[in-house]
Structure formats: structure tokens, C-alpha cells
Amino acid sequence: MVTQISHKAHVRAILVLGVPLIGSHLAQFAVTLTDAVMLGWYDVQVLAQQVLGGMLFFTLFIMGSGFAWAVMPMVAEAESAGRVTEVRRVTRMAQWLSVLFGSVCMPVFWWSGPLLLAAGQEPAVAQGAQDYLRIAGWAIFPALFVMVLKSYLSALERAQVVLWVTVAAVVVNIVVNYALIFGNWGAPEMGIKGAAIASLVVQAVSALGLGIYAAVVTPEHALFARVWRPDWEAFRAVFRLGWPIGITNLAEVGLFAASSLMMGWLGTLQLAAHGIALQVTSAMFMVHLGLSNAATVRAGRALGRGDLHGLRRGGVVIIVISAIMVALTVALFLLAPAPLMALFLSPDDPDRAAVVAIGVGLLAAAALFQLVDAAQVMALGLLRGVQDTRVPMVIATLSYWAVGVPISYVLGFPLGLGGVGIWLGLAIGLALAGVFMMWRFWRISLPRLDAAGLVSAE
Template sequence: MATQLSHKDHTRAILVLGLPLIGSHLAQFAVTLTDAVMLGWYDVEVLAQQVLGGMLFFVLFIMGSGFAWAVMPMVAEAESAGRVAEVRRVTRMAQWLSMLFGLACLPVFWWSESLLLLAGQQPGVAAGAQDYLRIAGLAIFPALMVMLLKSYLAALERAQVVLWVTVAAVFVNVLVNYALIFGNWGMPELGIRGAAIASLAVQAVSAVGLAVYAALVTPEHALFSRVWRPDWEAFGAVFRLGWPIGITNLAEVGLFAASSLMMGWLGTLPLAAHGIALQISSATFMVHLGLSNAATVRAGRALGRGDLDGLRRGGAVIIAISGVMVALTIALFLGLPGPMVGLFLAPDDPDRAFVIAIGVGLLAAAALFQLADAAQVMALGLLRGVQDTRVPMVIATLSYWAVGVPMSYVLGFTLGMGGVGVWLGLAIGLALAGVFMMWRFWRITLPALSGRPA
């Protein structure tokens, strides 16, 4: 029989696992953030190019991460239940699926200018985005491997090293950006291409570092031994759990990508302001994403032990922690929007005041959807922990694309609210997803698990 933990015990366990995951997500996100800050200081139009290029990369990366994220609940449950061989099999085949997905992405990155022009983007911005992606697109392979190894190590509750590797990556990215974007230390001035080279190098070094660590600390799993040998049963299991996660990820990030395209229709400066506001709101979202990953691991381990009371109690605690962070974020967005947006712009930029004015309005809208965004990602984390992924995929797709995107267009363009209207449409889609996913976990999935054989 599983030992019952108090709310205090659950809080401590969640924070021990969740804080390094939050830190690692923030650090990995900071690689993109430093690109945006340094390119914004270099040239606002170049920043707009990176916003579009980075958006397309992230859309495909987050979709491909579905197979890596499937590792987290599967390894957590298998490890908790003592099925060591299953841990190895699942993780190896997730490597296969991740690399195959990366190969499929390369043509999209290479000919991205045509796709962006079809989406109504300005020719100069689309051309610069393609320049970025023809280099940075190669980072899809190490980036997916980093996500897979993060999921594997988190499921084993070894998340601390992930934090330190990704923090080191941020500092390396800043140094390489400084050298290659601006042409410092005798290096050529490469602008957006310099940022792309830096991102590729950092992802590659991070993947190698995590792979070496994983091989050394978990030799019993032999993750990279005979990795070329297929295991079709495990391949199918990871695929069946991972593809709905990937589509769910795509539905959500696609919602924000659609908002970027709409902002591009408003002009280069509104798009740059949108990119800055999105970077800021995404940074705070990393906190909830880290907690969501912790929820997945804790739920998977509780499932492996057959501890449904611990699953229920831990779920309530982690949602409460996320709620506290939402309150702090809303206060920050409403209290200090101007200074935060201004960090991304050179003091003598002639467009600085205009971009800040747009960004302040967008952050006010972002404050409204913090609760909805946190609720849906926490519910997703809990549902993934108990390997419930297909219905959440349907909920996400309908909420974001049947409601969120149309509302963004109606509010932003039909009703003439501009960028703020686009962001309010995002809030509506996220709120709908949050309500239905929370309802599913507490009212459908948990009661169904109560009847599952121990």
C-alpha cells in the first residue's frame, strides 16, 4: 500500500523536481530571448525577421517534441513499477522518432521564404527569416535530443543537471551572438546569420553534454548502445502516445504563430512589438510549463504505484502553486510593462516610443490570459501523466482553432481593435481549453482510474 503524503510533503516534492525544470525551461528559452534582445539592439527589422523565422522553427520543434514528452510519463510509470527494460526500450525508440521528424522538417526550413510569402508576410522579412532558418534549422536535431533527454532525466527525478547545462548554454549563446551578430573580437558581422550559428552551436553542445551525463549516471539503461536496432513494439507505443501530444503542442503554438502572422499584416513595427511582448509572456509561461512537467512525472509515478489518492492530492497542490505564480505575473505585467518592453530596444532607436506603446497594450491583454494559459497547461501535464492524450488533443484543437484564431481575427480586424484584439482572441481560446481540460481530469479521468485494477 502506498504511503499517503501530506499537502506539505507534496509541495516539497513538487518544488524539488519542479524548480530545476522551471529553471531549465527558462534557461533554454533565454537562448531565444537573448537572440531577440541582441537583434533588437542590432536592427528592429532584423528582429522582425527573427521573430518569423524563430516562430516557424518553434512550431515544428514543439510538434516534434511530442515524442520526447511521451518519454516522461512512460519512463516515470515504468521506473516506479520496476520495469527497467521498458525504460530503455521507450527512450531508444523516442530517439528514432525524434530524428525522423527532424529530417522531415529540413525542406520546410530551406524553402521557408515561399511559405512565409504565401502567408502574406513582407518580402524583406520573409527573405531574412529564410536566411536564419537555413542555418538554425539544423538545430532541430540537437534541440529534439535535448528535449528527449530532459524528459528522460526528469522522469527519473534527475532534473538538476538539466538546469546547469541549459544555464551554461545561455552564456555561450550571448558570447557567440556578441561576436557574430555585431562583428566583435575580429569576427565578421553576420547579423541574423550570426544568431542562427550561435543557436545551432549551443543546441549541439547542450545535447552532447546531456547525452554524456545520461550515459554515465544511468549505465543500466544503456540508452545509446545498439541504438540502430529497431524495437517496433516500443516504437509503436511511443508513437501512439506521442503523436497526440505533438498535435496538441502544434495546436497551441500554432495559435500563437497565427497571431504572429496577423500582427505581420499590421506592419513591421507592430510585429516587432508583438515579438517582444510574446517573448516576455513566454518567459513567465516557462514557470507553468516546468510545473506541468513536474505534474506529469509525479502523476506518472503515482500511477505506477497505484496511488490514486496521491495523484489527486498532488494534482491539487501543483495547481495551487501555479495559481500563486499567475497572481504574481499579472501584477508584473500591469505594473511594469513599459520598462520590460524597453529592454529589447536600443535607447536611440527612432521607433522606440511607438514600439513600447504597442507592447504595453499587448502585455495588458497578456495579463488577462495568464490564468487561462496556466490552467490549460497544468491540466495537460496531469492528463499526460496518466497517459490520457487523445481527447485533450481534440479539446485543444477545437478551442484554439475553431474559437481562438477566428476570435483573434474578428476582434483584431473586423472590430478594428488591432494587436490588442488579436491577443484577446488568444485569451478566449486558451480559457476554453483550460476549462474543458480541467473538467476532463477531475470529472472523467480520475473517476475512471479509480476502477482500474491495481
């Protein structure tokens, strides 16, 4: 008989795990955020270049993170079920898959200029993005290594260290950016290339910090001993669970990347405003992403214990917590959009007023999709916790690309709504995904686990 866990205990456990994960995601996001703020103060044109370069890097990075995110439910279930050896095996092979994926990405980063030109971007913006990626692209290797260790430590409910290492990375990024973007403290003024160097340094420092911690605090798993030795069974298991997560990530991030490309067709000021508004909405999304990760770990542990009742109750609790955060976010976007946009621009920038005016409309549209965006990421977290990833991949791909992108284009261009129309299309795609994924978890995945004989506490 599995001990029943109360709602209060679920709330406490979710917050103990979720708050550090939210903090770490916000801190990780702050690395990108400080790039945007400091480059926006440096030059709006340079900011537009970094928006495109950063978009391409993040798109491939988040796709490759699928193998790292597969570690979270697999380690959570294995640890809860007492299968210690499996913890080491899947974490190591996720590292292998991350290195292989990063190697595939490097040619794309190196020759990104022609790709962006073919996508209809202005030559100067495309060239600046390529300059950025030829340096920052190398950060894909330590960045994916960091994601594997974050998933591993989070699954073991050691999320505090993830937060502190990421906060330290933000500080490093600000210092290196300040020196190399503007040429302070005797350093050369490198603009966008300085931001790229800072990103590479930050990821390397983060990887080193988490690697040392994991080796010292969890010696029983011996993560780095004989790491060169293949384990093809674990390799295949991580690949099977991870590639649908990667495609799902790609489908969602690609939706926003497509919106960035469409905004680029409208003009540089529209793209800069879009980049800033996307930074603001993404910061709020990090809260739900951290809760989604907590949902994955808690669901994986419930699966390992054979606790269907706890899985259901924990799912309800974490969705309610996410909904409360949605209400606060919507109020912020509707009541204070202009001050949020103005944070990213120099008071002396002649384009400041125009960029802020465009961004206010985008944030109003963003307020509409906060609920559905939170719903779909929470459903994904729960589904991944019970290792259900392939059907959600199909739902995401169809919702975002068969519905969201076409509607964004139609609203933005033929119907003449511009940037606001593009963002309304995003909302519709996210809404469709949220509805079907929630239905999948509650009406398909849970009944299937019940039918399979998962023990339920009464």
C-alpha cells in the first residue's frame, strides 16, 4: 500500500523543487536578457543581429536538449524504484548524444549568414548574426552538458545548486559583456562579438561548476568514470525518449523563430520590438517551465513508486499553482507594458518611442496566450514524467506548424494586422496544443497507467 500524500504535502514538495528550478531558468534566461539589454543600449541594429543569431542558436540548442530532458523522468523513476545503476547509464549516454548533436550543429552556425539571407533577412543583419554564431556557436557543447547535469540533479531533487551555479553565470556574463561589448576596463570594443565571447565563457564556467559538484556530491553514480565506454542499451533508451522531446521543443521554439523571421520582413524596428517583447514574455514563461520540470520529476517519482493517486493529485496541484502565476503575468502585461519595453532601450535612442509603441501592442497580444502557453507546457511536463513523448510531439507539430504559423502569416500580412496579427497566430497554435495535451494526459495517459496495474493509494 502506497502512503497517500495530502494536497498540502504536494504543494510543499512542488515548491521546494520548483522554486529553485524556476530561479535557475530565470537566471539562465537572464544571460540572454543581459545580452539583449546591453546590446540594445549599444545599438538597436546590433540588437537585431543578436536577436536573429540568438534565435538560431536557441532553436538548435532546445532541440538538442531533448536528450538532456529525457534524463529527468528516467532518473527520477529509476532513483525512486531503487535502480541506481540505471541512473548512471542514462546520464552518461545523454552526454554522448549531446556531443553528437552539437557536432551536427556547428556547420549550421558557421554558415548561418547565407541561411538567414535565404530566409529573407537584410544582408547587414544576417552578416552580424553569422559573426555572433561563429563564436557563440561553440557554446552548444558546454550548454548541452549543463542541461544533462541540470536534469540529472533535478531528478535527484538537488535543484538548489543548479540555481546558484546559474546565478553565478549571470554575474560572469554581465562582467564580460560590460568589458567586451563597450570596450571597458581597457578591453577592446567588440560589440556583438564581445557578447558572443561572453556567452561561450558563461557556458564553460557553468559546465565546470556543475560537473565538479556532481562528481563530488554523488560519487555513488560515478558519472565521469570511463565515460568513453558505450552503453548501447541505455543509448537507445535515451534516444527513444529524447528525440520526440527534441522535436516537440523544436516545434514550439520554431514557432517563435518563424515569428521572428516574419517580424524581420516588417522591418528592423519591428524585429527589435519583437525581440524585446519576446524577452519579456519568455521571462514569465520561465516560471511555468520550472514548474513543468518539477511536474516531470514528481510524476516520474510517482511512477517509480507506483502511486497513481499521488500522480493525479500532484498534477492538479501544480496546474493550480501555474494558473495563479498566469493571472499575475496577465495583469503585468496589461498594466505596465511600456515600462517593460523601455528597460531595453537607451533614453537617447532616436527609435525608442517607435520601438516601445510597437512592443506595447505585442505585449497586449501576449497577455491573451499566457493561459494556453502555461497549460501546454504543464501538460508536457506531466506527460514526460510518465514517459509519454511521441503523441505529444505530433500534437505540438500540428498545432504550431499546421495551424499557428499559417494563421500568423494570414493575420500579419494578407489581413494587415502586422506584428499583433503574428502574435495572435502564436496564441491560437499554443491554445490548440494546450487543449489536446491536457486531454491526452488526463484521458489517455492516466487511464492507461491504471489499466497497466500501477498501484493507487486509497
